[in-house]
Amino acid sequence: MKNFRFPAGRVILPEFRQTALETRHACDKVQRIKNGLELQRLIELSLQSGTVLRISLCSGGKPAAATGTIKAINYLAGTIVLQTPEGLRSLKTGEIYDITELP
Secondary structure: OOOOOOOHHHOOOHHHHHHHHHHHHHOOHHHHHHOHHHHHHHHHHHHHHOOOEEEEEEEOOEEEEEEEEEEEEEOOOOEEEEEEOOEEEEEEHHHEEEEEEOO
């Protein structure tokens, strides 16, 4: 007689499924690609006129945010230098998924 076990490891309760989808959406690469032109426009605007931006990024799988003006872009290293109230901060461009302009 074979051992027919119920595959309980594959069952996910709806509450856990919704939580898993919410955390994955915060660091979604599709959103970054979709808004690529808008992100580029805001980066150039901040570089030229000193507009204050709020940059949302996914650092180590966890969402984070930084606020400031962009001072420089290092294309070779793939980083953006951001002037924050605390000082200069270097952000990896691969971690950025959203940028908004602050009034």
